[in-house]
Structures are given as C-alpha cells and as structure tokens.
Amino acid sequence: MIIMEDVHFSYEGLYTALRGVSFQINQGDRLAIMGANGAGKTTLIKHMNGLLRPMRGRVFVDGGNASSKSVAELSRIVGLVWQNPDHQLFLDTVEKEIIFGLRNLGFSQEDAQQRCDRTLSKLSLEGFGERSPFSLSGGERKRVALASVLAIEPLVLALDEPTIGQDARQKELLADLLKELNEKGCTVIVVTHDIEFVVEHFPRTIAMADGKIVADGPTRSVLSNQQVLDLCSLTIPQLTQTARALHRTFPTASERCFLLSEVEDAIVEILEGQ
Amino acid sequence: MSFLEVFQYTRQDSPIHNIDPRAKLVMSIAFAIISLTFINIVPLLIFFLFLVPLIIAARSLRRWSRSMKGLSFLLLFIMVFNTLFSTVPNPFSHSIALTLRLICLMTSFSLFFLTVHPDELSQALIQMRVKFEFAFAMSMAMRYVPTLGQEAYAIMDAQRARGVELDKGSLLSRIRGIIPIIVPLIIVSIRRALSIAESMESRGFGGSENRTYMEQLRFRCRDWGVLAASVLLLLLILYLRFFVPLPDWVLWELPY
Numbered sequence: 357m358i359i360m361e362d363v364h365f366s367y368e369g370l371y372t373a374l375r376g377v378s379f380q381i382n383q384g385d386r387l388a389i390m391g392a393n394g395a396g397k398t399t400l401i402k403h404m405n406g407l408l409r410p411m412r413g414r415v416f417v418d419g420g421n422a423s424s425k426s427v428a429e430l431s432r433i434v435g436l437v438w439q440n441p442d443h444q445l446f447l448d449t450v451e452k453e454i455i456f457g458l459r460n461l462g463f464s465q466e467d468a469q470q471r472c473d474r475t476l477s478k479l480s481l482e483g484f485g486e487r488s489p490f491s492l493s494g495g496e497r498k499r500v501a502l503a504s505v506l507a508i509e510p511l512v513l514a515l516d517e518p519t520i521g522q523d524a525r526q527k528e529l530l531a532d533l534l535k536e537l538n539e540k541g542c543t544v545i546v547v548t549h550d551i552e553f554v555v556e557h558f559p560r561t562i563a564m565a566d567g568k569i570v571a572d573g574p575t576r577s578v579l580s581n582q583q584v585l586d587l588c589s590l591t592i593p594q595l596t597q598t599a600r601a602l603h604r605t606f607p608t609a610s611e612r613c614f615l616l617s618e619v620e621d622a623i624v625e626i627l628e629g630q
Numbered sequence: 631m632s633f634l635e636v637f638q639y640t641r642q643d644s645p646i647h648n649i650d651p652r653a654k655l656v657m658s659i660a661f662a663i664i665s666l667t668f669i670n671i672v673p674l675l676i677f678f679l680f681l682v683p684l685i686i687a688a689r690s691l692r693r694w695s696r697s698m699k700g701l702s703f704l705l706l707f708i709m710v711f712n713t714l715f716s717t718v719p720n721p722f723s724h725s726i727a728l729t730l731r732l733i734c735l736m737t738s739f740s741l742f743f744l745t746v747h748p749d750e751l752s753q754a755l756i757q758m759r760v761k762f763e764f765a766f767a768m769s770m771a772m773r774y775v776p777t778l779g780q781e782a783y784a785i786m787d788a789q790r791a792r793g794v795e796l797d798k799g800s801l802l803s804r805i806r807g808i809i810p811i812i813v814p815l816i817i818v819s820i821r822r823a824l825s826i827a828e829s830m831e832s833r834g835f836g837g838s839e840n841r842t843y844m845e846q847l848r849f850r851c852r853d854w855g856v857l858a859a860s861v862l863l864l865l866l867i868l869y870l871r872f873f874v875p876l877p878d879w880v881l882w883e884l885p886y
Contacts, residue, residue: 428790431792438788
C-alpha cells in the first residue's frame with residue numbers, strides 16, 4: 357500500500373528530519389509509529405500524501421510512485437488527520453466544513469452530502485451538523501477534523517496524536533472506530549506517544565529515533581525491547597511494570613505481559629501454584 | 631514566508647549587533663529616508679552597495695540573500711506591473727528603480743530587526759519613555775512573527791490535504807484559496823493571545839507600578855558615533871538632493 361525506499365528529508369537543508377527510512381505498509385495493516393519528540397514521525401506521514409517530497413529515495417502509494425501525483429490526488433488515497441484541528445476548521449458549520457474537503461477533491465454535491473451524513477453518525481456527531489465548529493470543545497473539534505477526513509473514505513488513514521485531549525471514553529470509541537474501519541480494509545496508521553493505546557489496539561509498531569527506524573515489527577516484541585524504549589523516550593506500560601515486579605518475586609510468571617487479562621492469568625497461576 | 635527571515639533576530643556577535651538599539655533605530659530610519667529620497671537607478675545602486683557591507687558586518691549575508699530570494703516573486707511582480715502600467719516616460723527604468731528602492735528599504739530596516747533582540751528593543755523603548763505595556767506588546771509582536779509563520783505553514787499543509795490548491799488556477803481562485811488559510815490563522819492567533827494573556831496575568835503581569843530593570847542600556851562613544859554619522863549622512867544626502875543640481879550621470883536612465 358505504502359512503500360518507502362531510503363527516504364531522506366531535511367527542512368531547508370538545515371535540520372535533517374529523516375535519514376534513510378525504508379518500510380512497507382500493507383493493505384489492511386493497523387500500525388503505530390512511535391518515537392521521541394523530533395524523531396521525524398510527523399515528517400514521515402507528511403510524505404505519504406505528498407505534502408513533503410523526499411530529497412532522496414522514493415515513496416510509492418497504492419502501487420504508483422507518489423512523485424507523479426499531486427497532493428490532492430494522494431489525499432483521496434491517504435487521509436491525514438492533524439494534531440491540531442484548529443489548523444483546518446474555518447467554515448461556520450460542521451457540515452460545510454466536512455463537505456468543503458469533499459467538494460475540493462471532486463465529489464459531487466449529493467455524494468458529498470451523503471458521505472457527510474454517514475460520517476457524522478459514525479462519529480456520534482449527529483446534531484452537530486449545523487453547529488459552528490468554533491463553539492465546540494477541543495475534543496469535539498478534534499472529532500470534526502477526523503470526520504472531515506473520514507468522509508473521503510481514504511484507503512489509508514493516518515492520524516497524528518489522535519488521543520491527546522480525549523477522555524477515556526472517547527479514546528475507547530476512537531479505538532473501536534479505528535478497528536472497525538480496519539476490519540473493512542482501511543489501513544490505519546497512528547502517530548502517538550500513548551503506549552497503552554498502542555499496546556491494546558495496534559498489532560504492529562514502527563519505532564523511530566533521530567530520523568531513522570530503529571525497530572519495526574509486532575508491537576509486543578518492539579515494545580519489550582528496553583533499548584528501543586530508551587531510544588524512543590518511552591516508559592513501559594504500568595501493566596508490564598506490574599508483570600516485571602511479579603516476575604522478580606515469582607520467576608515462573610511471565611514478565612512480558614501487556615494486557616490486563618494476561619496479568620490476571622499470571623496472578624491466578626501464582627495463587628493456584630501456592 | 632521566507633522573506634520575513636530578514637526581520638527576525640539572530641543571535642550573533644558582530645559590530646552591528648553590539649551597537650545600542652536606539653542608535654541603530656536612528657540609523658535604520660535615516661537609511662530608510664535616504665532610500666526614499668531617490669528614484670533613480672544610479673544613486674539607489676550606490677546606496678545599495680553601501681548597505682551590503684553593513685549586512686556582511688552583521689554576519690547575516692546568507693539570511694539576507696535567502697530572504698531576497700523569497701521576495702524575488704514580489705520584486706518581479708512590481709517590476710512587470712510597473713513597466714506595463716506606469717505612465718512615466720521610461721517605465722522599465724522607473725520600475726527597476728522602484729524595485730531597488732524597495733530592496734534598500736527592506737535592507738535598512740532589516741539591519742535593525744536582524745540585530746536587535748526583542749528584549750533589547752523593549753528596553754530601548756522603555757528608556758525612551760514609552761510605557762512598559764506598549765513596549766512589551768511591541769516585543770511580543772516581534773517574538774511571535776516566526777511562530778505565526780510556522781502556524782501558517784501548518785495550516786497550509788492541512789488545507790492542501792483537503793484539496794485546496796494554493797498555487798494553481800486563476801487569480802480569483804487563488805484569492806479564494808487564501809480564505810481557508812487566513813480564517814484558521816486568525817482564530818488560532820486569537821486563541822493563543824487569550825491564553826498568553828491568562829498565563830501572563832497568572833504570573834502577576836502589571837502587578838507593580840514601578841518596574842525596575844536588571845540591565846539598563848547605556849550609550850557609549852561608539853553609539854554616539856553611529857548616531858552622529860547616520861544623521862550627518864542623512865543631512866548631507868538631503869542637502870545634495872534638494873539644494874545642489876544633480877549631475878547627469880546620477881539621473882541616468884535606461885532608454886525605455
């Protein structure tokens with residue numbers, strides 16, 4: 357779906373953000389990109405829809421070389437949802453806001469209207485259609501921004517820090533929504549620091565540090581590598597810390613637990629053993 | 631936006647950076663007036679060649695030339711537009727002079743803004759008896775120019791991903807394309823202004839009537855020298871311009 361080959365990028369030749377990034381993302385993947393601040397995560401996803409073009413190396417999107425397509429063309433395939441919704445909202449109703457992007461990308465008025473209605477109900481934003489985006493709370497604005505991209509129904513959805521400013525319930529809903537989209541064949545990529553969110557919902561993780569990929573593989577093995585965690589300034593999830601503490605006292609218990617059920621099982625095993 | 635770089639302070643140690651900001655303010659204004667005194671190619675070119683070494687002395691040549699590159703589109707536009715629509719006898723020559731004048735003006739002011747830290751500026755204003763609040767607002771405004779630029783880029787990216795074509799289409803559609811950039815930019819700025827105001831208040835801004843300052847600016851001999859030299863230069867140029875008949879080579883124009 358998305359292939360990058362040895363991609364290099366630097367901002368105005370001053371600050372090097374990517375130094376040789378290569379990976380392949382397949383249709384239907386659900387993956388997280390993690391890394392410390394300034395590791396190049398946002399720069400990386402901006403290459404996926406052509407907002408940034410590699411200075412060296414190549415980017416392929418949906419089988420074609422991205423360099424031959426415009427940002428608008430690529431945006432129909434790869435939808436980027438930004439960290440700050442205020443950077444894109446400018447119209448006086450939520451509905452217009454969602455339809456604006458659709459019309460720009462060449463959908464007919466009726467089609468756009470239908471997609472808009474569908475998306476609003478999917479994101480439990482019914483009744484918000486006529487509201488002004490500026491009267492909404494931060495979390496709601498974030499969902500409107502998400503809706504404006506979802507409505508395009510892109511093959512790949514890339515979200516930059518989607519969990520910031522969302523309460524636990526909204527986070528769950530977001531995770532469910534992303535899983536549902538993913539099951540329907542949409543490739544989902546998130547850039548985040550929220551390790552619990554990743555461990556629970558994303559099977560694959562790409563870890564970045566200093567403009568390079570330091571690990572790429574199943575989330576569990578990537579995030580149980582202490583070296584990777586250090587490079588990405590991540591702390592292990594509390595559940596894993598608990599498991600490690602258990603392991604220190606009861607060496608039979610596994611120290612590589614990421615989910616609540618696994619820790620529960622470990623405790624039950626210990627109790628049964630005694 | 632890169633042309634704004636020339637108005638952005640860079641920390642450096644150079645003879646120009648070390649001049650007192652008040653002297654530099656007078657110098658920049660004098661230079662700007664000189665740029666506005668002439669509308670002929672030769673004197674503006676001479677003045678330009680006089681300004682470039684000062685930029686080099688401020689160790690900012692690269693930044694300056696980058697800004698000028700960023701500005702080249704506007705400069706070209708001024709040149710073409712004036713050549714086509716000006717009613718003076720030699721429109722092309724006239725528009726080149728106008729372009730040179732703009733470059734000289736920008737360079738004059740950039741000598742000030744490139745080398746004066748916002749804090750220095752506000753301190754200078756305060757010592758020139760401007761009220762602290764105004765001086766502070768001024769230095770804040772300067773401080774936020776680059777931030778605003780970054781924000782504008784982020785907004786452009788966000789809108790381009792929604793199919794807004796910023797550099798295609800007719801003039802009208804381009805102007806329409808600005809709206810999705812400007813509206814979020816204003817809103818983001820207002821939101822930030824409010825939160826900055828709150829955070830300033832919560833740290834006791836305006837709490838005491840009489841502020842004292844740890845560092846006071848002092849005028850030294852060198853600063854007096856710069857001040858006197860700029861004023862003298864300005865007076866000399868004004869005198870030459872208005873009271874002495876200018877020789878032909880100064881008034882030289884291109885034939886079309």
